[in-house]
Amino acid sequence: MIFKTGEKYNLTFVVSEAVQQSFVQTFGDKNPLHTDEVFARTKGFKGKVMHGNILNGFLSYFIGEGLPVKNVIIHSQEIQFKNPVYVEDELDFTATVSDVFESVKSVEFKFVFTNTALKTVAKGKIQIGLLA
């Protein structure tokens, strides 16, 4: 097994204006919390809150492109959103191999997204399979 429990992977992602616009164009979610500065402020936020599922797109990149092997497929994932992400926020992403299931060729990672103020903005787990 190429993956060992405790191994860490680290990446940096930026939720740029371009990434958010592209996400909105792809999926059509123009909810005012994400697109209307004034609405977001009346709800107690510093500005437009970025779509949480942009982070799930980054997870796709991590699994598909950030691992040492390409023969991978996602079986399941879960994410908790802990603090808001704002436009142009730079996020540190760390994933740790939390479990390895040799017999079924499956690997579990725990991950955390942290902003530059060192606040956890999201955390969760993702389980992948290694394709024969």
Next chain:
Amino acid sequence: MIFKTGEKYNLTFVVSEAVQQSFVQTFGDKNPLHTDEVFARTKGFKGKVMHGNILNGFLSYFIGEGLPVKNVIIHSQEIQFKNPVYVEDELDFTATVSDVFESVKSVEFKFVFTNTALKTVAKGKIQIGLLA
């Protein structure tokens, strides 16, 4: 509380070539399982397997645009991928209000994505908060 346990929401999503290309451009995940027909076939699939996180983009649309209120934010979500989704697959999406937490203004939905062959391709849970 506007949401009642047992209420159902239904939408249809198509994982079109355009949606997938746009997802790849946004997040950069060009893993061969998703982009290389021959690679995907050697791994036992009928063709290129669509990124699972495209379905999470559809979930974003459902929460942000498909509910009767706009003052919503996602707290957490989880998804299990049960069967492959191929390009141009039309997916039936059904979400059911599975729990309502009046005191903390939070609502949980269980959801299922089903393809036209009536196979469950993904299922999971999503918890949202209602913003004051």
